[in-house]
Amino acid sequence: MLTQLTIAGILGGLVLRYFYVQQRLRIQEQAELQSRIQALQSRIRPHFLFNSMNIIASLIATDPETAETVVEDLSELFRASLNEAGNQVPIDDELDLCQRYIRIEALRLGDRLKLEWHIQKPTTPVKIPLLTLQPLLENAIYHGIQPLPEGGTIAVALTYVDDIVEITITNPLPAPGRRHESEGNRMALQNIRSRLSVLYGDRADLTTQVDEDSFVTCLKFPKMPAMLEM
Amino acid sequence: MRILIVDDESLARDRLRRMLQHEQDHEVLGEATNGMEAVRLSAELQPDLVLLDIRMPGMDGLETARHFLTLDEPRGVIFCTAYEEHAIQAFDLQAVGYLLKPVRKKNLREALGKTGKLNRAQLAALNTVAEAGRSHISARTHKGIELIALEDVHYFQADQKYVTVRFGTGEVIIDDTLREPETEFGDLFVRVHRNALVAKHHIEGLDRMGGGQVRLHLRGLDQSIDVSRRHLPAVREIIRRL
Numbered sequence: 001m002l003t004q005l006t007i008a009g010i011l012g013g014l015v016l017r018y019f020y021v022q023q024r025l026r027i028q029e030q031a032e033l034q035s036r037i038q039a040l041q042s043r044i045r046p047h048f049l050f051n052s053m054n055i056i057a058s059l060i061a062t063d064p065e066t067a068e069t070v071v072e073d074l075s076e077l078f079r080a081s082l083n084e085a086g087n088q089v090p091i092d093d094e095l096d097l098c099q100r101y102i103r104i105e106a107l108r109l110g111d112r113l114k115l116e117w118h119i120q121k122p123t124t125p126v127k128i129p130l131l132t133l134q135p136l137l138e139n140a141i142y143h144g145i146q147p148l149p150e151g152g153t154i155a156v157a158l159t160y161v162d163d164i165v166e167i168t169i170t171n172p173l174p175a176p177g178r179r180h181e182s183e184g185n186r187m188a189l190q191n192i193r194s195r196l197s198v199l200y201g202d203r204a205d206l207t208t209q210v211d212e213d214s215f216v217t218c219l220k221f222p223k224m225p226a227m228l229e230m
Numbered sequence: 231m232r233i234l235i236v237d238d239e240s241l242a243r244d245r246l247r248r249m250l251q252h253e254q255d256h257e258v259l260g261e262a263t264n265g266m267e268a269v270r271l272s273a274e275l276q277p278d279l280v281l282l283d284i285r286m287p288g289m290d291g292l293e294t295a296r297h298f299l300t301l302d303e304p305r306g307v308i309f310c311t312a313y314e315e316h317a318i319q320a321f322d323l324q325a326v327g328y329l330l331k332p333v334r335k336k337n338l339r340e341a342l343g344k345t346g347k348l349n350r351a352q353l354a355a356l357n358t359v360a361e362a363g364r365s366h367i368s369a370r371t372h373k374g375i376e377l378i379a380l381e382d383v384h385y386f387q388a389d390q391k392y393v394t395v396r397f398g399t400g401e402v403i404i405d406d407t408l409r410e411p412e413t414e415f416g417d418l419f420v421r422v423h424r425n426a427l428v429a430k431h432h433i434e435g436l437d438r439m440g441g442g443q444v445r446l447h448l449r450g451l452d453q454s455i456d457v458s459r460r461h462l463p464a465v466r467e468i469i470r471r472l
Contacts, residue, residue: 047285050312050331051239057332058245108239149238149264149288175381 033198044081045138048104055107070107073100080131088127088199091158091165095119098134098156105141112151113141119158126165126223129199135188136169136217143185144171144215160223167219173210189217196221231342234275235261236268236294237283237310242331246281246310249335256342265289266377269297269368272305273375279306279342281329289365289377297368300405301375308341363414367395369402376402380418384448385455386411386427398450422446422465423458430468 052074059067080097106113133156140154152172159166189206196204204221233256237243243261250256259275262268264286272280280298284291291309298305308327327341366377382397388408395402408427412419419427434447437454444462445454457465 047313054239054245054312054331055241058241058248061248062244107241110240146285147287 044077045142048138051108052104055104059107066107070104073104076100077134080134083130087130089130091122091126091128094128094130094133097131098137101134101137109141109145109151112148113145114151114153116153116155118156120160122160122223124223126160128165128221129195132192132195132219133167135192136167136219139185139188140169140171140215140217144173147174148172163223164220165223169217169219171215173213173215175213192219231256231278231306232259232275233257234259234268234272234277234280236263236265236280236286236291237261238263238286239283242283242310246333246338249333249338253339253342265291265294265297266366268294269301269303269377270375272298272303273301273370277305279308281308281310284309284311293364293366296364297366297377301368301370363418367402367404367411369395369404371402378402380415381429381431383429384432384451385429386419387455388425396451420461420464420468422461423456426455428455433465433468433472435469436465 052070056067056070056074059070077097077100102113102115137154137156144154145151155168155170157166157168157170189208193206196206200221205219207218209216209218233250235243235246235258237246240263243263247258247261250258259277260271262271266289268280268282269289280294282291282294286294291311295307295309297303298307306327308329310329310331310333312331314330327344329337329341363380365380367380367383369376369378378395378397384396384398386408387394387396392403393406393408393411395404408421408425412421412427418430420430420433422428428446428448432448432450434449436457437445437447439445442459444457446457446465447454
């Protein structure tokens with residue numbers, strides 16, 4: 001009887017210990033994942049910050065109301081970039097951030113920047129990792145619109161195919177000899193890819209394609225994340 | 231001082247103009263939105279000083295400054311930029327004016343006070359720090375300043391004293407030897423003769439003349455160009471890859 005109790009006690013202890021270690025491991029994994037995503041979190045380019053500050057400095061005297069809007073938009077963007085990493089937000093929130101971002105860039109670039117939005121409304125709520133679309137638009141502006149004296153149009157299309165969210169961004173490109181292969185561009189893309197793969201495994205995909213005079217970025221991810229509720 | 235403001239962003243130009251409005255010794259002559267416009271306007275308005283944004287589409291600020299120098303347009307230049315550029319760090323910042331946006335009035339005033347003209351040593355510095363070769367060739371002609379897009383250039387040909395640049399609709403003379411464009415645009419051009427440097431992407435084919443003479447046809451050009459025996463293998467190799 002005593003022996004049986006002892007054995008049961010030891011076994012129970014082992015099982016408890018097992019679950020305890022498991023739990024610790026899970027917490028640790030989560031923390032590592034969190035810090036990995038944190039490290040990958042999109043960063044606002046310093047150029048953008050200083051250009052925006054310059055816009056504000058210029059508008060304060062001539063158009064204080066617009067200056068105020070820029071301060072509000074800029075704050076929202078920074079708040080988002082400081083937000084807890086790996087956050088998934090309703091897709092409308094990300095689109096709203098993008099609109100604010102575009103509003104600032106439009107002040108800087110004037111009528112050189114044109115946008116076409118083709119956004120399908122989801123039937124059920126859909127989430128997207130925070131600041132996934134915005135850096136892609138930033139790339140499109142920095143490499144597609146800014147180097148062109150006459151500017152151009154960025155087209156954004158968002159559709160739902162079965163359970164997959166599909167976003168396509170098309171921007172013009174300068175003539176082949178004038179293109180700058182940019183380290184920053186590649187890094188931004190790599191960054192988003194890594195974040196997507198942490199969240200969705202191989203069910204997400206980010207591809208780019210150079211056509212004759214345009215650059216197409218295609219982002220696909222499932223409506224539902226594979227894991228991770230943080 | 232008479233000043234030209236160059237920036238592709240209108241709000242940035244507005245701000246500089248406003249800051250200079252109340253400066254008694256300074257007058258803004260005009261504004262340009264890119265480097266090419268800046269080179270033309272500068273020749274026309276003859277400013278003492280150019281406030282020059284670095285990042286601009288088409289032709290950037292660094293290239294614009296190089297044209298001022300190669301054209302012997304002795305302009306003072308103050309570079310303006312939103313963010314520290316690596317390129318500019320190679321400069322002697324004491325000698326070249328350099329302002330960070332948003333520009334502070336105090337810094338602008340100081341820079342205006344001490345900025346002199348770019349000198350030859352700084353041109354050399356500009357040439358080494360510029361990320362790529364120039365996008366344009368500049369020349370002074372009877373029509374004024376001409377800027378020729380590099381992709382339009384068919385060939386450079388050296389005479390005894392000068393170099394002729396042949397392009398789509400005409401030709402200009404520049405104050406260089408063939409060695410300069412050859413070093414700067416080496417990837418895009420090929421030496422076909424002691425006296426000729428040809429744009430690779432305009433090359434169409436070879437013509438064999440009598441007496442072992444070989445001449446090169448260029449797209450969109452009636453006249454053909456002598457290829458010397460020494461340079462023939464290199465030219466053949468390029469044609470093979472077309």
